[in-house]
Amino acid sequence: MKIYIETLGCPKNFNDSQVAAGILEKSHYKIVNSPDESDVIMVNTCGFINDAKTESIERIFDMAAYKQEGKKLVVSGCLSQRYGQELYDEMPEVDLFIGVNEYEKLPQLLENLEHRNISCSPCTSGALESLPRKISENPYTATLKIAEGCNNICAYCIIPKIRGRYRSKREEDILKEAQELAEAGCRELILIAQDVTYYGQDLYGELRLAKLLKKLCRIEGIQWIRLMYCYEDRITDELIQVIAEEDKICNYLDIPIQHASDRVLRAMNRRSTAASIAHTLKRLKAAVPDIHVRTTLIVGFPGETEEDFEQLLDFVEREKFARLGVFTYSQEENTTAGEMEDQIDEEVKDERLDAVMRRQIDISLEMNREKIGGIFEVLVEEQDEDDSYIGRTRYDAPEIDNSVIFTSPRALSAGDMVKVQINDAFDYDLVGTEVLES
Secondary structure, three states: OEEEEEEOOOHHHHHHHHHHHHHHHHOOOEEEOOHHHOOEEEEEEOOOOHHHHHHHHHHHHHHHHHHHHOOEEEEEEHHHHHHHHHHHHHOOOOOEEEOOOOHHHHHHHHOOOOOOEEEOOOOOOOOEOOOOOOOOOOOOEEEEEOEEOOOOOOOOOOHHHHHOOOEEEOHHHHHHHHHHHHHOOOOEEEEEOOOHHHOOHHHHOOOOHHHHHHHHOOOOOOOEEEEOOOOHHHOOHHHHHHHHHOOOEEEEEEOOOEOOOHHHHHHOOOOOOHHHHHHHHHHHHHHOOOOEEEEEEEEOOOOOOHHHHHHHHHHHHHHOOOEEEEEEOOOOOOOOHHHOOOOOOHHHHHHHHHHHHHHHHHHHHHHHHOOOOOEEEEEEEEEEEOOEEEEEEOOOOOOOOOEEEEEOOOOOOOOOEEEEEEEEEOOOEEEEEEOOOO
């Protein structure tokens, strides 16, 4: 049986799809690259916010068109986990709905697609099990999920109800998976979880990310290690020291702070304050002067006043985040914030998002211009034209951050690492030329 997997949403979903593919291949199913080649189409969905839910549903209906050719349709992931029974009742086009904990059951479930089914069991407790994973061809950059679930009960977030309590993966399983990725050609390892900084607390009774990073740095072949989804209050002095000391760890940290008004942060049920965030950023910059911090913000949270918003704008201006993304608040059912009064009009949310991004464009351009004349290591991602390529520095995560557009007299391939001198800078991109060794 041939299976095509369509993945929507965040890097954690892409990781799940690779696990699903690995389990299926181990059971002698064949993974194909297009729905036209398949017998079964599986859509791995996102159900985090309204826009993601809409995209997922639209894609399911797009794929349902293939039912006319006799193909079967499976829907997996967060949307299934969150709305499984409702979707099962309302979308007869789908043959099977499975949740985020069902991938081990996929081979057996696919054997019975003649009868519609739903399998969305609750999340389990204990360590996150290590499962087979299909590694993509030329995996020069790869994610490695070190934990699942979340213990933070942020007022706006449904993830703990979808993904369950925090469950760390055993250290030995992480190191084994990292070694396998390195042997397959991985140069950039991206650690992901709902909160990577909480790693180990549930399994070992202590925060173990710093110790894990030291061991990962010893793996040959891995050249960059990137940390995504760090909670500010768990960025310890030990972790900062490891980032400063280990060359392989990118001087890049993803810290979603969400807001900078203490009143809004309390309403969000976040543990951070504006002062604690500023203090952590100060500690990071003191130990790692070229640290590039990525953050994400939510504007239009229920009850956010103009004063709250001005505090956020001032904080963005003062701290000058190297990378920044903004979301408008999405009112989600079964969340604390979803039941709050003083919901903000969508028009006001959009205006506030635009105001933050206008500030950030100027900051980004200023920081990019500071790189003109510098020479940076760049990971090649694709060829643009005959002698032109697109890549990233170690200060940029794939797909969400800046790019480097550069020329080279040599033929380069995706995954190559080269030195590039920066000649020009724009809002979110750098332009340069490869520096050849004499």
